[in-house]
Amino acid sequence: MTNEIKVALSVLLAAVVLFAGVRFLSGQPLFGGGYDVVAVFDDAQGLTSGAIVRLNGVRVGEVREVDLSPDARRVLVTMAINGDVEIPRGSTVQTSGISALGEVNVEISPPQGATAGRPLAGGDTLVAVSTPDLFDLISGESNSLTARADTALIGAVNTFTTLDRILTNSGGDIEGVLAQLRFLSQAATTLVTQERGRIDRTLASLEAAAANASSVSDRVGRDVLDLSTVVGNDVVATSGVVRGLAEANADSVTAAVNNLSSALRRADEQLAALTVLTADLGTITTDLDSTLNSPAGTLGLLLNDPSLYYNANAAAATLQQILQDLQADPSRYLKELDGVVRVF
Amino acid sequence: MIQIRGLSKSFDGVPVLRGVDLDVPEGEVTCIIGRSGSGKSVLLRHVIGLVRPDAGRVVIDGAPLDELTYSELRRVRRRFGVLFQGGALFDSMSARENVEFPLRTFTDLTRDQVRQRADECLALVELPDAGAKKPAELSGGQQKRVALARAIAVEPKYILYDEPTSGLDPETSNTIDELIERLGATMGTTSVVVTHDMHSVLSIADRIAFVHDGTIPWTGTVADLHQATDPTLLAFVRANEYKIGTPSQTA
Amino acid sequence: METTPDIDPSLGARVRAGFAPLWRVPAGLLEGFGAYCLLLAGAFNLPRDLSPRLYARNLAEQMVQVGIDSIPIVSLATAFSGGVVVVQAIYQLENPLLPVTIVGTFAEQSILLELGTLVTAFVLCGRVGARIAAELGTMRVKEQIDALEAMGLNSRSYLVVPRVVAGVLMFPMLYVVAASVGMAVGGVVAELSGALTVQTFWEGARLFFRPYDVFFGLVKSLVFGFVITSIACYTGYRAEGGAEGVGQATTRAAVLGCVWVLFADYLCAAILL
Ligand SMILES: Nc1ncnc2c1ncn2[C@@H]1O[C@H](COP(=O)(O)OP(=O)(O)OP(=O)(O)O)[C@@H](O)[C@H]1O
Numbered sequence: 001m002t003n004e005i006k007v008a009l010s011v012l013l014a015a016v017v018l019f020a021g022v023r024f025l026s027g028q029p030l031f032g033g034g035y036d037v038v039a040v041f042d043d044a045q046g047l048t049s050g051a052i053v054r055l056n057g058v059r060v061g062e063v064r065e066v067d068l069s070p071d072a073r074r075v076l077v078t079m080a081i082n083g084d085v086e087i088p089r090g091s092t093v094q095t096s097g098i099s100a101l102g103e104v105n106v107e108i109s110p111p112q113g114a115t116a117g118r119p120l121a122g123g124d125t126l127v128a129v130s131t132p133d134l135f136d137l138i139s140g141e142s143n144s145l146t147a148r149a150d151t152a153l154i155g156a157v158n159t160f161t162t163l164d165r166i167l168t169n170s171g172g173d174i175e176g177v178l179a180q181l182r183f184l185s186q187a188a189t190t191l192v193t194q195e196r197g198r199i200d201r202t203l204a205s206l207e208a209a210a211a212n213a214s215s216v217s218d219r220v221g222r223d224v225l226d227l228s229t230v231v232g233n234d235v236v237a238t239s240g241v242v243r244g245l246a247e248a249n250a251d252s253v254t255a256a257v258n259n260l261s262s263a264l265r266r267a268d269e270q271l272a273a274l275t276v277l278t279a280d281l282g283t284i285t286t287d288l289d290s291t292l293n294s295p296a297g298t299l300g301l302l303l304n305d306p307s308l309y310y311n312a313n314a315a316a317a318t319l320q321q322i323l324q325d326l327q328a329d330p331s332r333y334l335k336e337l338d339g340v341v342r343v344f
Numbered sequence: 345m346i347q348i349r350g351l352s353k354s355f356d357g358v359p360v361l362r363g364v365d366l367d368v369p370e371g372e373v374t375c376i377i378g379r380s381g382s383g384k385s386v387l388l389r390h391v392i393g394l395v396r397p398d399a400g401r402v403v404i405d406g407a408p409l410d411e412l413t414y415s416e417l418r419r420v421r422r423r424f425g426v427l428f429q430g431g432a433l434f435d436s437m438s439a440r441e442n443v444e445f446p447l448r449t450f451t452d453l454t455r456d457q458v459r460q461r462a463d464e465c466l467a468l469v470e471l472p473d474a475g476a477k478k479p480a481e482l483s484g485g486q487q488k489r490v491a492l493a494r495a496i497a498v499e500p501k502y503i504l505y506d507e508p509t510s511g512l513d514p515e516t517s518n519t520i521d522e523l524i525e526r527l528g529a530t531m532g533t534t535s536v537v538v539t540h541d542m543h544s545v546l547s548i549a550d551r552i553a554f555v556h557d558g559t560i561p562w563t564g565t566v567a568d569l570h571q572a573t574d575p576t577l578l579a580f581v582r583a584n585e586y587k588i589g590t591p592s593q594t595a
Numbered sequence: 596m597e598t599t600p601d602i603d604p605s606l607g608a609r610v611r612a613g614f615a616p617l618w619r620v621p622a623g624l625l626e627g628f629g630a631y632c633l634l635l636a637g638a639f640n641l642p643r644d645l646s647p648r649l650y651a652r653n654l655a656e657q658m659v660q661v662g663i664d665s666i667p668i669v670s671l672a673t674a675f676s677g678g679v680v681v682v683q684a685i686y687q688l689e690n691p692l693l694p695v696t697i698v699g700t701f702a703e704q705s706i707l708l709e710l711g712t713l714v715t716a717f718v719l720c721g722r723v724g725a726r727i728a729a730e731l732g733t734m735r736v737k738e739q740i741d742a743l744e745a746m747g748l749n750s751r752s753y754l755v756v757p758r759v760v761a762g763v764l765m766f767p768m769l770y771v772v773a774a775s776v777g778m779a780v781g782g783v784v785a786e787l788s789g790a791l792t793v794q795t796f797w798e799g800a801r802l803f804f805r806p807y808d809v810f811f812g813l814v815k816s817l818v819f820g821f822v823i824t825s826i827a828c829y830t831g832y833r834a835e836g837g838a839e840g841v842g843q844a845t846t847r848a849a850v851l852g853c854v855w856v857l858f859a860d861y862l863c864a865a866i867l868l
């Protein structure tokens with residue numbers, strides 16, 4: 001055997017092993033091809049060619065190309081799907097993972113319920129979910145949570161007013177009440193300063209997301225006219241699913257965010273009021289001090305009236321309850337924030 | 345025509361050649377003699393441009409080596425066949441392949457012609473059956489002769505022999521001497537033979553150059569040698585003749 | 596009255612001589628690197644007056660020596676490293692929170708990206724680099740390179756080009772051998788360990804596989820092929836002084852080859868990943 005033949009044989013063999021090995025590890029059948037499906041993304045999120053395409057978490061192909069559309073407004077992602085995989089019509093496609101955290105891949109989810117018609121074939125187009133309509137939801141009206149917070153705060157105001165009135169009119173166990181009030185106002189201030197930054201960031205990212213979402217949904221609407229019927233059907237089906245998904249997901253998120261911001265704004269105002277009130281109480285106390293020492297009969301009476309003491313105490317407890325509620329909210333917001341991140 | 349002018353060379357500050365002048369006329373056999381370590385091999389290496397001189401120059405057929413580009417230099421070198429002192433056979437090739445190598449590389453001969461020519465050359469050096477052996481399987485003298493066969497294979501215009509007969513028995517030495525002479529006579533080859541062997545010198549040399557102390561203090565024909573008075577030359581020649589013990593042949 | 600201080604006129608020279616050893620090492624390194632570049636430049640400036648057949652014949656021979664003759668040792672080395680990777684992965688990643696497929700993933704990533712190329716390169720530093728350096732070094736000290744030059748051949752092209760090209764062409768082939776042997780043995784070891792089955796192993800290997808990994812490995816092995824063979828040619832070609840010189844050239848080829856392979860590995864990762 002001459003050297004040339006040895007070399008040729010080994011190189012050819014290596015090429016065959018290479019080809020077979022890559023196809024094997026890619027989960028592709030050794031022989032027989034696949035087909036290409038194009039997904040239209042608004043934002044590729046750092047997707048690159050070679051990224052893995054999964055259907056229900058199972059590897060079914062890879063991203064072949066990531067291109068900008070001619071008008072540079074959308075991203076056309078060509079996915080090579082293995083020949084033996086059928087992707088149901090109406091499936092949704094989205095990126096998964098965040099490029100900052102490592103890999104961005106493509107996740108295809110079949111539609112809920114019965115499949116609509118034939119599975120996707122080569123050349124078909126999927127429009128990616130980029131949480132359209134979320135903006136509308138986010139900017140929508142408030143729900144019971146807002147109402148609850150409102151009620152609570154209004155209640156707080158009322159309580160303060162009552163307290164104010166009582167204090168102005170009485171000389172009960174004022175020292176104890178004041179101490180409690182001071183503690184509460186301190187706790188409220190700490191809470192607000194602590195949570196403020198976190199909440200601000202959440203709001204900013206949600207706002208950006210909402211802006212994105214609205215532009216996508218606008219365009220999706222326009223493009224239905226442009227695309228061919230088949231593709232159009234896909235789009236309609238897709239956006240239907242998208243809407244459902246977004247509604248299911250985004251409801252609580254939106255509400256949470258909305259309420260959080262308004263609640264905090266009000267809390268802020270109330271805290272300002274609280275501070276003023278505290279200052280007032282200070283003067284009242286000095287006033288009371290002098291009054292208490294005077295022999296006037298009414299004040300002595302007030303001082304010994306236990307109902308006043310209980311009233312003041314109850315008011316303070318209510319305020320404490322409100323602040324606890326408020327304190328409990330951010331953690332729930334954060335949980336929902338997680339859901340938002342996953343949607344994007 | 346090889347012209348050497350004012351050639352000087354030092355190695356690590358130690359001068360080996362200090363102003364060598366030598367003309368090698370075409371078609372003649374020029375023998376370079378001199379004591380061991382006097383710089384004969386270094387001189388030969390200068391002739392084919394393997395060593396860059398510190399001063400002076402070598403001119404081959406009118407082309408000064410120091411002015412040539414590398415590819416021009418290589419073209420000049422192809423007019424030479426060189427027998428290195430150690431043979432310098434390629435270890436990875438058999439004796440035959442060594443002889444065939446320059447033929448395959450530099451001539452347009454067919455495979456059969458190459459083989460035929462290699463056989464011819466191996467026969468000339470009396471090694472017709474050594475073709476299949478690797479250099480390591482050959483004796484020192486046999487290696488030398490294969491190297492000689494390789495040097496003459498392409499019938500170059502100039503052949504440089506560095507001690508072609510050292511390590512050979514007198515009989516084989518005579519054969520090699522005859523070969524060198526015959527190449528000059530039939531092919532018009534110009535030969536430069538470095539040797540210690542005064543016996544060879546006297547039988548083949550047209551001209552003799554004596555290297556001593558980094559210069560060539562004496563050049564002349566064999567006839568001139570008998571009239572020479574240079575004491576170092578005489579000492580060299582006499583020592584040699586005494587060692588060989590065949591003064592009658594010099595007559 | 597002020598006296599000008601006596602300055603020893605030889606002081607400057609003495610100071611310079613004192614610092615000379617400091618300068619000698621970097622100067623030597625620079626000189627070596629320059630010589631290496633010149634050798635390669637001279638070699639790849641192919642003479643046009645020689646027939647390509649000469650190169651083709653040498654190339655085929657070198658490809659056999661560099662590539663095909665190295666298949667057994669490369670297989671052996673990567674078989675063991677593939678097995679070790681899997682055993683270690685099973686040991687280190689034994690955690691109820693991690694899926695067992697992670698063993699396959701881990702093996703795939705480390706073998707295709709790093710071990711398949713690096714272990715191969717280290718083995719070939721010895722197998723190929725040392726052989727080339729010894730061969731060229733012997734040719735140098737036995738005047739065979741001079742003999743080539745004296746014939747009018749460009750010895751650099753004649754000797755260096757086929758070896759380096761053979762390295763560049765055959766190392767990717769050896770990478771394929773290394774990667775497939777490593778993965779296959781990894782799968783077998785996984786099955787034998789009892790911790791997971793071959794199927795799970797391959798499932799894990801596929802999970803995060805991307806063809807770019809293989810492309811990266813191929814490019815790296817190609818670069819390593821160039822680095823190892825060219826450095827070996829350089830040290831061998833520059834050998835001087837008999838058997839000792841050849842020994843030095845051989846050692847240097849292996850050591851320098853390993854060091855520069857590591858450096859090239861880093862560069863490849865920095866550029867391509
Ligand atoms: N590459 C080299 N580096 C250092 N010194 C060298 C080198 N080549 C030759 N020399 C020195 O040059 C001198 C002449 O060497 P050369 O080989 O020319 O001697 P020579 O006349 O051929 O001797 P011989 O008859 O023994 O072969 C020697 O002293 C040797 O030490």
Ligand SMILES: [Mg+2]
Nearest residue numbers: 384385429506
């Ligand atoms: Mg000599």
